[in-house]
Amino acid sequence: MAGKSFLETAVILDTRLAAERTYISRLRSPQIVPIVEAGQFVMVSFQDTLDPLLPRAFSVCDATGDTLSILYVAVGRGTRKISGLFPGEKLILNGPLGTGFPRMERGKNIWVAVGGSGAAIVPILSRSAGKAGSELRFFYGARSKSQLVPFEISAYTAHATDDGTAGFHGNIVDLMKLELKGAEPDMVFGCGPTPMLVSMQKEFGNRIPTYLSVETPMACGMGFCQGCPVKRSGDADYYLACKDGPVFRSTEIEFEVKP
Ligand SMILES: Cc1cc2nc3c(=O)[nH]c(=O)nc-3n(C[C@H](O)[C@H](O)[C@H](O)COP(=O)(O)OP(=O)(O)OC[C@H]3O[C@@H](n4cnc5c(N)ncnc54)[C@H](O)[C@@H]3O)c2cc1C
Ligand code: FES
Incomplete structure (x- = not known):
């Protein structure tokens, strides 16, 4: 809250x-x-x-x-x-x-997918996981190697690039799916472009607690303008990304993907 x-x-x-x-x-x-x-x-x-x-x-x-x-x-x-x-x-x-990611707990294993400017959350999440005693694995995607920020963090970080210039050649969710064959995290977090979040919701949302930070444009950031609706799953109502989010449990929301 x-x-x-x-x-x-x-x-x-x-x-x-x-x-x-x-x-x-x-x-x-x-x-x-x-x-x-x-x-x-x-x-x-x-x-x-x-x-x-x-x-x-x-x-x-x-x-x-x-x-x-x-x-x-x-x-x-x-x-x-x-x-x-x-x-x-x-x-x-x-x-x-806004409402951030859920509290991390000691011993929990959390996989975090970030893409583009969504990589902004890497340092603060690393810091809070360190305090909480949780173990993070980052999956960081970009179009090309030149767009990857070299963060100084101790957590495991796997990279994926669309053009194959660094790490896995492809998208970050495909890389996570490959690594999931060996292990299952307690939670999954995502922050990045909407297509990445949609794919995470589809692939992980129903079997692993998955929390996604949405990129809905905002004008006031405080719940006044009603300009940041996010469709609630299962009914006709809307959340406000700025107050109820930007982080939502993936089962709570529906992405309204434009055709
Ligand atoms: C909760 C929340 C958190 C955010 N956190 C970050 C963050 O940590 N870092 C960050 O860079 N941005 C973040 N954004 C987006 C940010 O608020 C701005 O919209 C964005 O930085 C562009 O602002 P601008 O004034 O430079 O571009 P504008 O002048 O508003 O837009 C110029 C053009 O760029 C396009 N554009 C906007 N964003 C992008 C983008 N990411 N990639 C490519 N084109 C784009 C617009 O569609 C427009 O055509 C966040 C947005 C939200 C809602
Ligand atoms: S940005 Fe104004 S209500 Fe959310």
Whole structure:
């Protein structure tokens, strides 16, 4: 459930290019960092300007000391602008928002599939699994090797690329299916493009507890605008991705895939 959140003016400490068009910015955020949980997000807006007009949602990538990181692919107006800010400049953060991944328990074995900017959750999940005593295996997919961020984590990480330049040649769910023949995890988490989540729901949703972080576009991030509906499975009703999610048990939702 969504809990306490803050509107915080956060100073940029640094920004680095971590992979092709992919940046990690670290910000000083002493109010949000102590209470954020893996899978929660922040809404980011700019100081003294309404360009872009709407804030952008970013999963919290890491949170340690008083420093919060976001990882983003510079695809459009918001992300290109953030990547061009200098240390000392400020962003407005609203967060932590939403419902993150379920609590990890000691001794549990969790497989995590990430793709594209969904890889943002890798550091914060590793950190919380370390505290909880859970064992994570990451399955990290990208179009090509140049788009894979080399995370410094101790957890097992298998890669898959569409063009075969690193790891398994193919998609990440096919790789997980191959590895599943030898072992069965206690839970599966996913964060990435909708086709990846749809495939995870189909392959694992009915036999392994599977939790998916949806990428529904958001305008307010706080349940006000009703602009982030996610279809509930089994009835005509909708959840709100920003409040009820973005992480859902896969059996709770239906993806409305456009033809
Ligand atoms: C809960 C949640 C968490 C998110 N976490 C992250 C995160 O950790 N890192 C991150 O980078 N993004 C994340 N996003 C997406 C993010 O909010 C922005 O939509 C995205 O970064 C693009 O913003 P922009 O202003 O640069 O692009 P815009 O100017 O809004 O869009 C420009 C163009 O890029 C397209 N576009 C948008 N996103 C992508 C994409 N991922 N790949 C290719 N094209 C795209 C749009 O369709 C549009 O055509 C998250 C979204 C949600 C809802
Ligand atoms: S983004 Fe406004 S209600 Fe979810």
